Amino acid sequence: SQQGEEDPQALSIQEGENATMNCSYKTSINNLQWYRQNSGRGLVHLILIRSNEREKHSGRLRVTLDTSKKSSSLLITASRAADTASYFCATATNAGNMLTFGGGTRLMVKP
Amino acid sequence: EPEVTQTPSHQVTQMGQEVILRCVPISNHLYFYWYRQILGQKVEFLVSFYNNEISEKSEIFDDQFSVERPDGSNFTLKIRSTKLEDSAMYFCASRTRAxxxxxxxxxxxxxxxL
Structure with missing residues (x-):
């Protein structure tokens, strides 16, 4: 089974619009993290939300977590062309110390 | 800001050859990881390493793979006999004790x- 599946797989919006990406997972988690990947580059950590938190903000990013539905969303407000990238959710369980990544959402922000 | 450094950025090899991918994690980090990403696909966990031993590994990390921390700074991934399906982007990662x-x-x- 897949742990951490994002939807949509691809999203295209105009600059200034908001972008919402969703992530679902299957097992209990300690925390959920969102990462960004520019084309062909490494992943950069954006935000971490713990299992006892419901919402977290960082600049133009807003993350929610619903552990009853095993889902999370990442909202990027007032998007910019520079936000164009792939965004991945990753889950950390209490059992291990690794992160399990989802398939990612490819976001394109058109100027 | 400190960063994780990987070399080389590109490696081309013939099937059956051994390759060693090198990483220099952030200096005060204690946990080290290798992930891989086949083009257009998800980022897959290979192995985690702590206190000079493997702490977790995935099904992908079979006997053809090994990791080593030969000194206080480098962390390497070796693939003994490469296969076509090993073609991917390999990422090293590290984190603190927390x-x-x-x-x-x-x-x-x-x-x-190839």
Whole structure:
């Protein structure tokens, strides 16, 4: 089974619009993290939300977590062309110390 | 800001050859990881390493793979006999002692097996 599946797989919006990406997972988690990947580059950590938190903000990013539905969303407000990238959710369980990544959402922000 | 460094950025090899991918994690980090990403697909966990031993590994990390921390700074991934399906971007990552915290990733090594 897949742990951490994002939807949509691809999203295209105009600059200034908001972008919402969703992530679902299957097992209990300690925390959920969102990462960004520019084309062909490494992943950069954006935000971490713990299992006892419901919402977290960082600049133009807003993350929610619903552990009853095993889902999370990442909202990027007032998007910019520079936000164009792939965004991945990753889950950390209490059992291990690794992160399990989802398939990612490819976001394109058109100027 | 400190960063994880990976070399080489690109590696081309013939099927059956051995390759060693190199990483220099952030200096005060204690947990080290290798992930890989086949083009257009998800980022897959290979192995985690702590206190000079493997702490977890995935099904992908079979007997053809090994990791080593030969000195106080380098962390290497060796593939003994490469296969075509090993072609992927390999990412090294590290983190501090704190449990379940964020990972810092390198820029990756693009491995092409011909």
């Amino acid at each position: 449990t379940n915290e964020k990972l810092f990733f390198g820029s990756g090594t693009q491995l092409s097996v």
